[in-house]
Amino acid sequence: MNEIIKNRLELGLFPSPLHKLNNLSKQYPDNNIYIKRDDLTDMATGGNKVRKLEYLLYDAVENGCSSILTSGAQQSNHCRQTAAACSRLGLACHLLMSGNEPDKYTGNLLLSKLLGAQIHFTGKGKKESDLDSFKKDLEERHPKNKHYLIPLGGSSLLGAVGFINAVNELKKQINSMNIKIDYIFFGSSSGSTQAGLMLGKELYHLDVELVPINIDKTDFKGVSLEKKILKLVQEGAKTFGLDQKYELNDIPLVRDYSHAGYGIILENERMAFKTLAKREGILLDPIYSARAFGGMLDYLDKQKIEKGKNILFWHTGGFPEILTHGNELLK
Numbered sequence: 001m002n003e004i005i006k007n008r009l010e011l012g013l014f015p016s017p018l019h020k021l022n023n024l025s026k027q028y029p030d031n032n033i034y035i036k037r038d039d040l041t042d043m044a045t046g047g048n049k050v051r052k053l054e055y056l057l058y059d060a061v062e063n064g065c066s067s068i069l070t071s072g073a074q075q076s077n078h079c080r081q082t083a084a085a086c087s088r089l090g091l092a093c094h095l096l097m098s099g100n101e102p103d104k105y106t107g108n109l110l111l112s113k114l115l116g117a118q119i120h121f122t123g124k125g126k127k128e129s130d131l132d133s134f135k136k137d138l139e140e141r142h143p144k145n146k147h148y149l150i151p152l153g154g155s156s157l158l159g160a161v162g163f164i165n166a167v168n169e170l171k172k173q174i175n176s177m178n179i180k181i182d183y184i185f186f187g188s189s190s191g192s193t194q195a196g197l198m199l200g201k202e203l204y205h206l207d208v209e210l211v212p213i214n215i216d217k218t219d220f221k222g223v224s225l226e227k228k229i230l231k232l233v234q235e236g237a238k239t240f241g242l243d244q245k246y247e248l249n250d251i252p253l254v255r256d257y258s259h260a261g262y263g264i265i266l267e268n269e270r271m272a273f274k275t276l277a278k279r280e281g282i283l284l285d286p287i288y289s290a291r292a293f294g295g296m297l298d299y300l301d302k303q304k305i306e307k308g309k310n311i312l313f314w315h316t317g318g319f320p321e322i323l324t325h326g327n328e329l330l331k
Contacts, residue, residue, distance in 0.1 A: 004239070006164050009058045011085050012041040018173045023279040028300045030307040034181065035282070036170065039289075039317040041081035042122035044084035044111055048315025051162030052154035052192060055087045059158060060182040061089065065148035069138060071096040072130050073263065074289065075320045078153050078190075080108040083117035092145065093117040095136050100270075119184045124158060140169035152220075153190025155228070157235050163196025164236075167204050171311075178192075178268075181208050186314035187292035188253060189262075190223060193316070195232035199252075203243050208312075213295035214255045216262035216290055226251045236257075257295045264289050264329045273329050285318025286325045290318075 015237050017037040022119060025033045038048040060068060072079040077093045095117045097109070103314035122130050135149050151159075172246055174181055188194040194212045201208060220228055226248060233246045258264050265286050273292030276282050284290040296313055299305055324327070 004071070004166075008054040008064075009061070009089070011043040011057070012043060012056050014041065015169045015173060016041050018170070019207075021280050027279065031300065031305060032179075032310045033180075034310065034312045035269075035280075036312055036314045039141060039283075039319060041080045041317065043207045044115060045080075045317070045319045047081050048163075048193060048314075049078045049154055049317075050085065051166055053081060053150075053157035053162075055158050055161045056148075056150050056156070057085055057091070060148035063146070063148065065091070065146045065183070066203075067092040067094065067138070067142070067145045067147045068150060069094045069096070069131070069135050069147055070150035070154075071098075073098050073154055073322050074102070075263070076112075077108060077288070077316075077321070079117070079284070080115070080186060080320065081109045081152075082150065083115035084123050086117070087115050094134075094138060094147075095119050096131055096169070097121050099109070099123070104105055106322040107322075110323075111320055115162040117316060121271050122331040132280060139291075151190075153196075155190040155192035155232070157192075157195075158233055159240065160192040160196035160199065160232055160236060163193050164200040164203060164240075164265060165196075167200025167206055171204050171206050179310045181282070182309040183209050183211055183311045184314055185211045185213065185292060185296040185311065187215045187219045187288050187316055188225065188229075189215040189288065190220075191228045191232055194251075194253075195229050195236060198229075198233050198238065198246075199236040199242070202242055205325055210252055211296070212253050213292040215291050217255070217258045218262065226253055229253075230282070232278065236280075254295060257291055257298070265290075265325060266308065268298070270329050270331060272297060281320060282315070283319055285321040285331055287321050289316050 021033045039046045041050050043050045074097045101121045194238050212256050269290040272290045273284050
């Protein structure tokens with residue numbers, strides 16, 4: 001286990017801060033609310049994806065790859081952080097973005113371009129299904145380069161190892177603070193963050209309940225997110241020698257807040273963003289972390305959590321999306 005977890009590049013600023021949200025805890029006095037600040041991990045305004053990239057790009061470099069290919073939505077935090085990491089490592093970066101090229105680059109798309117990524121657009125195609133064929137095309141056009149494909153969101157078992165390691169980081173922090181965390185709320189979208197947290201809590205014996213808030217209702221080539229996560233945790237359990245046997249009903253996922261689909265900002269997201277900004281001076285991204293944070297506040301408002309519990313929100317970053325969707329937050 002240690003060999004797999006130690007094989008990483010040091011790209012982020014870790015451990016990311018963990019602290020109590022004092023004003024919000026006063027608003028909900030029955031519980032204590034903490035935040036894990038993966039928005040402060042560096043790599044072009046921070047975010048949780050650098051945890052996965054430390055392992056994925058280690059593998060790419062070890063295998064002699066000089067060109068990285070991944071995909072995402074035009075405002076993808078994963079793509080922006082991949083571009084930043086490739087810049088630092090001197091690797092070519094190809095980003096396959098959904099849709100047509102916009103007249104004006106903003107937010108993450110702008111930053112990815114400024115970081116030196118070569119950006120390609122799918123038009124009417126889908127980024128996931130076009131990725132393999134695009135890699136083949138790159139290999140034919142640039143046969144001297146060895147290309148490394150990172151799946152959507154960095155979601156593979158190797159990407160999940162980044163969050164297995166994050167659980168070890170978290171456990172050390174809460175032990176040093178002499179606190180116990182009872183619940184962890186976080187956004188779940190492409191699968192490996194949740195898979196890593198699930199595997200990490202078993203490997204490091206962290207007694208906590210995970211509350212993953214689904215961000216995108218879309219399935220992956222007809223496969224539900226629950227089934228995708230199950231495949232990752234089953235593969236991880238085998239790799240790390242866990243006795244735990246995972247079935248589909250062992251995969252938690254709260255789908256109550258994703259009915260509008262990915263990238264649609266509704267009152268839940270606006271309320272969440274404004275609450276954390278005005279109460280604590282911390283900015284969420286309006287698409288991903290705001291949806292998850294809003295779900296956590298809804299749980300608190302509806303008293304779905306027992307009194308006296310310590311709750312952790314895992315802030316996954318995404319600040320640049322405010323620059324694209326900021327006016328929608330003012331409604």
